[in-house]
Amino acid sequence: MKRYKIIVLAKQVPDTRNVGKDAMKANGTVNRAALPAIFNPEDLNALEQALRLKDRYPGTTVTLLTMGPGRAADIIREGLFRGADDGYLITDRKFAGSDTLATSYAISLAAKKLMPFDVIMCGRQAIDGDTAQVGPQVAEKIDIPQITYAEEIEKIEKGKITIKRRLERGVENVECPMPVLITVHGSAPDCRARNAKFLLRYKHAKTWTERQQDTEDYIQLSEGRPYLDIREWSVDDLSADETYLGLSGSPTKVKKVFNVVFTAKEAKVLGDTDAEMDDLMKDLIENHTIG
C-alpha cells in the first residue's frame, strides 16, 4: 500500500475563546498574560485528519511544523503525544513581528526543506488573529494548489485526494492532485486524546536549546534516541532572505490598538421601551460586543 508524507502546520496561541471575567483587568480590558497558551484549535482538527490518513495508510508519516518562541516546542510535544512522528520548530528572534506574509515566507522555506511531501495540512485560521491567510499564502509560495475549509478527507487514489469542504451555504466535494495544501475547518472531528504509549515515549522529546538546561541524566537519555530530538530551524538554517522577515518584511503595520472595555459589575436595569433597546444595541455595537 502507498504511504504518504504529511506535514501539519500548527500554531501556539493564547486562548482567546474563553476570556472569562477572571482574565479581565480591573479596567475591563483583557489581561493577555492570564490567558493560557494552547494548540490552535483548528490545527488540532488538521492533526486529526492527518492521523486518520496515517491510520488508513500504514507507513504514512506525520511531521509537525511550528513557528514561534522556544516554548512553542510544547506544540510539537503535544502532537507527538497524539501520534505525530516528528517535528520542527522554526525559531529565531529575527522572525519576531512577522505578519501573515512574512510568516508564510518562513514556513514555505521550511516546508520546501521537507520536500518531497504529499500533503500540508493546517487549521483554517488561528484564534488570536482569525485571518485565515497563512495557509493559502504558504500554498502560493510553494506553488501548489490549496483546498480550504476541509471537513473530511475522503480518500486518496492514484495520486489524487478527495476532500469534502464546508462552505457558508453547504458542502462541496473536490478532487485534487498532490502535493496540495489543505486547511481544515473547525467542524471537522475533534483531535484524538493523548496516547499513553506516546506520552511515555516522547516525554523527554526536547529541542537542542531546551536540552542545554537539562541535567546529565537527560542528556544521556537522548543519546541513541533520535526520536527525542525536536529540531530547531533558524533564519540561517532556512537560508532565508532577511528582507522578507520580521517587522521590516511585513507589509502590514499595526498603527493603533484599542482595548475593548467590558464594563458593568452591577446589573444595569432596563425596561423594554424602544428608546432603551435602541440605546442598548448602540452600546453593544459601540463597545464591539456585537457587530
Add this chain to the structure above:
Amino acid sequence: MNNVIVYCEIEDGNIVDVSLELLTKGRSLADLLNVQLDAVIIGKELKGIEHQVYPFGVDNLYVAEDSRLYPYQTLPHASIVSKLFGEIKPEIALFGATSIGRDLAPRIASALKCGLTADCTSLEIGEHEDKKKKKTYKDLLFQIRPAFGGNIIATIINPETRPQMATVREGVMKKEIKSMSYKGKITKLEVEKYVREEDFVVRIIDRHIEKSKVNIKNSQIVISGGYGVGSKENFDLLFELADVLGGEVGGSRAAVDAGYITHERQIGQTGVTVRPKLYIACGISGAVQHRAGMDQSALIISINKDPEAPINQIADYAIIGDVGTVLPKMIKYYKKNTK
C-alpha cells in the same frame, strides 16, 4: 494615484450582496481619493452583467468569461486577478470576507507580496507619520478590525505595498445605488493570456446544501432560552436574533425538558459550558445548575419579567420585560444601528 478595485463574486448569474456593498464603499473611497472605481468579474455566461454593477458607480469593469471559470476555483481566479492587478496596479483592492474571498485574497496578496487585512469592520482614509523613517504617508487606507478574539480593535495600514488589500464581511458596509443611469467602460480579458493550463487541476465533484452541526461551545455570542420563553414557536425569535448577530442558540434544562429545544443545545451543569463574549438569557430564572454553565461569559444580558430572578444577580444588563416584546426590538435596533 491609481484606482480602487472590487472583486465581484457571482452566484447563479448574480453579483452577491457583499460585493455590491463593497462597490458602494469602494465608490466613496474612490471619491475621497479622487480616483475611479474599478471592478473585476470572473465567471461564465456573463452577458449583460455590467448592468448589475454600473448603478453602484463602477467606471471600469474587467470581465473574464470562460465556461471553466464558474463555479469558483482558487487557482484560475487567483491567476487572473494577480495578473490584472500587476497590469493596472490598483491603489486599493477589496474582497468579500466569504468562503471565496478569504480563499482568494491571501493567495493574491502572497503572489503580489502585498499586505492584506481580513474581516475589516471599517475602512477609512487617513494620514500616517512614520517617526523613525521621518516620512509622512498621505491618503492611506486605514483597515480597522477586531483581533485577539474580539478583545482588541486594531487599525492596520500598508504604507509601502500596493494594492492595499482588505476583506469585509457581508452586512458590514451599506449597499447603495449611486445612479441607475451610471455608465462605465467594459474591458473583456483574453482568458488564455491570464490563466495557465495547470490552474485547472482541481475538479469539483459536486456541491449541495448541507446544514452544519451545532457549535455552541465555540460561539462568541449565545442566545439562550428557558422555560419562560413559553413555546417552541417563541424560540424562533431566539434563532432569528442569533442569525442576525452571528451567534448560536442554547437553552436551559427546563427548556429542553419542555421540548422547546434539542438536548445538544443544553447549557449548564448537565449540558455544555460556554464562555462567550455575549450571553443573552431569555426567560431563564438562573438556577445554580444553569449558571455553572455560563457564569464566566464576558457580558450577560438577562431578559425576564421577574425583576427578582436570580439570573439578574450575575447579569450586566437586566431587561425587565417579555421575551416576545424585547427580542423583536433588539433585532430591529441592531439592524438600524449597523446599517
